[in-house]
Amino acid sequence: MVHPEREDSAATDEAVSTLLHAAPGIGTLQSLLEIDPFALSQSARIDYLAAMERQTSWLQAAMQRAIVAVAGEHPSQNETIWGGVDDAEREDVAAALRLSGTSAQSRIDVARILIHHLPNTCSALASGDISPAHATTIARETASAIRDGLSPLAIYTIEERALAHAEFHTPAQVANKVRSTLAKIAPEEFEASVATARDTRRVSCYRDSDGLSTIVAILPSEDAQIVMSAIESFVLRGQDEQTDPRSMDMKRADALSALASWALEESQTQVRPHRRPITVNVTVDLPTLLGLAENPGQLAGYGAIPASLARSLASDSRWRRFITDPTTGALLDFGRESYEPPQPLVDFLLARDRTCRFPGCRAPAHLSDIDHAQSWESGGATSAENLGALCRRHHRLKTHGGWKLESALDGSCVWTSPHGKKYPVPARDMQEAV
Numbered sequence: 066m067v068h069p070e071r072e073d074s075a076a077t078d079e080a081v082s083t084l085l086h087a088a089p090g091i092g093t094l095q096s097l098l099e100i101d102p103f104a105l106s107q108s109a110r111i112d113y114l115a116a117m118e119r120q121t122s123w124l125q126a127a128m129q130r131a132i133v134a135v136a137g138e139h140p141s142q143n144e145t146i147w148g149g150v151d152d153a154e155r156e157d158v159a160a161a162l163r164l165s166g167t168s169a170q171s172r173i174d175v176a177r178i179l180i181h182h183l184p185n186t187c188s189a190l191a192s193g194d195i196s197p198a199h200a201t202t203i204a205r206e207t208a209s210a211i212r213d214g215l216s217p218l219a220i221y222t223i224e225e226r227a228l229a230h231a232e233f234h235t236p237a238q239v240a241n242k243v244r245s246t247l248a249k250i251a252p253e254e255f256e257a258s259v260a261t262a263r264d265t266r267r268v269s270c271y272r273d274s275d276g277l278s279t280i281v282a283i284l285p286s287e288d289a290q291i292v293m294s295a296i297e298s299f300v301l302r303g304q305d306e307q308t309d310p311r312s313m314d315m316k317r318a319d320a321l322s323a324l325a326s327w328a329l330e331e332s333q334t335q336v337r338p339h340r341r342p343i344t345v346n347v348t349v350d351l352p353t354l355l356g357l358a359e360n361p362g363q364l365a366g367y368g369a370i371p372a373s374l375a376r377s378l379a380s381d382s383r384w385r386r387f388i389t390d391p392t393t394g395a396l397l398d399f400g401r402e403s404y405e406p407p408q409p410l411v412d413f414l415l416a417r418d419r420t421c422r423f424p425g426c427r428a429p430a431h432l433s434d435i436d437h438a439q440s441w442e443s444g445g446a447t448s449a450e451n452l453g454a455l456c457r458r459h460h461r462l463k464t465h466g467g468w469k470l471e472s473a474l475d476g477s478c479v480w481t482s483p484h485g486k487k488y489p490v491p492a493r494d495m496q497e498a499v
Contacts, residue, residue: 078109085116089123089193119193125200126191132158132176139177153466153483156459160424160480160488166458169425178204182211185224195231202236203227206243209258210251219251276370280321296320349375406435406447414452417476417493421456424480424488428456436460438472450474 077100087093097120102113136154159169179187183204190200207215207223223246230242248255263285271279284292299320300313311319352358353372362375370378406414414435421428433454439445451472455463462468467483475492482488 074104074106077104078106078112081105081109081112081116085112085119087116089119089191094120094123118196122190122193122196122200125197126187129176129179129187129190132172133180135161136173136176138181153462153468156423156462156466156468157482157484157486160482160486163425165425165427166423174208175201175204178208178211182220183207183224185221185228189228189231195228196236198236199231199239202240203231203243206240207247209261210247210254213254213257213261215251215254219254222250223247272368276374295324299324347375347378349379354379406452410447410449410452411435413449414454417449418454419493420454421459422453422470422476422478422490423455423459423462424490426456426459428458430454433457434460436463438470438478449476453478 080096081100084093084096087096093116097113097116100113102110105113135157140154155166155169155173158164158173159166162169162172164172179190179200183200186195186200186203189195190197203224206227207220210223211220223243226246227239227243231239234242244255247258266284266288268280268282271281273279282289282292296317300316309316347362347364347370349362349372350358350360353360353362354376356376359372361369361372362378364370364375364378415430418430420426420430421433433456435452436455437445437447438451438453441447445451453472453476459468463470469481471479471481473492477492478490480488480490
């Protein structure tokens with residue numbers, strides 16, 4: 066005797082198998098959403114997951130067209146001295162999707178490559194045959210060669226081989242396939258792309274959990290070897306392997322921090338943005354500092370750190386006092402009269418804003434401009450209400466790109482795009498990461 070529940074379960078499993086091979090679209094997605102994946106057999110759950118991934122691919126194919134529609138089919142041109150400097154179209158994408166400017170620009174670049182140069186990749190994405198990660202990889206790996214004028218036939222060949230490889234391989238493996246194919250069929254373009262890639266070298270910092278961050282350095286291979294050799298040399302110099310409990314990875318990490326600390330100390334007299342030396346700021350409340358409470362501190366550029374670590378960092382630091390609103394955590398305001406803000410006001414603004422005030426921008430305040438929201442020439446005051454940190458890019462965008470900024474007393478502000486879209490930026494709580 067077959068139980069009805071088992072019959073229903075078998076029918077649902079079979080329905081999922083059918084939907085896995087159905088063309089992605091609204092109807093297929095709706096049918097999948099009506100199914101509870103926890104009610105499926107383990108095998109059907111895997112099919113359900115794969116089917117949902119195909120729907121994600123379909124939606125992402127539509128997303129590429131939407132991004133290009135907002136950003137424009139081509140980058141802005143240098144029509145004036147400032148035109149094209151800031152690629153203002155990316156800010157609409159960044160603000161609307163709550164992305165950093167860099168992430169938005171990356172999304173735009175990928176979308177333009179896919180829409181204009183890789184139609185077969187777009188089709189494979191829309192049909193769910195490849196994942197968004199595969200499509201992004203193919204676009205990024207071919208971008209330099211396309212910009213360098215690689216022939217349409219060569220692009221087609223690379224694309225077809227990449228798509229065939231994607232059926233059974235990861236995005237990283239597809240990336241290797243694109244590079245090897247490019248090197249074989251277009252060696253000159255490959256060499257040019259490698260030379261161009263050197264101009265993308267950079268160092269980035271990403272926040273992790275548990276008080277850790279990840280530093281990523283994208284370097285030419287020979288420079289990477291120099292960095293690693295310097296770290297290894299520092300680790301080996303005078304180390305006693307018998308008494309040191311640290312692993313080699315820990316030693317390398319500590320060596321990198323020690324080398325950077327030495328360089329920072331050496332540069333203090335030469336590098337003084339906004340008339341102050343470069344510092345690492347820690348915010349901690351007084352009861353925690355005195356050991357009467359265990360509230361987390363805030364490490365500028367990272368976020369919450371344990372009270373014990375905040376006290377340790379504060380033990381050998383120079384202190385600067387700021388008063389915060391007990392309800393909102395925002396720094397309190399005070400005003401000045403001259404155009405050039407005095408040092409106490411500059412210090413206040415850097416501590417209050419911490420980063421550029423454009424939505425999603427994390428450029429450090431100490432490397433940004435102190436900008437009048439309402440210009441000095443039009444009657445704007447030199448006060449904490451009207452001043453704030455803007456990175457050079459977003460400072461230019463406000464001055465020359467048609468964006469408007471309204472600033473409030475607590476440091477919050479509202480940006481209005483040239484198209485009339487408003488994007489509020491709340492005041493920064495000093496006990497919260499930005």
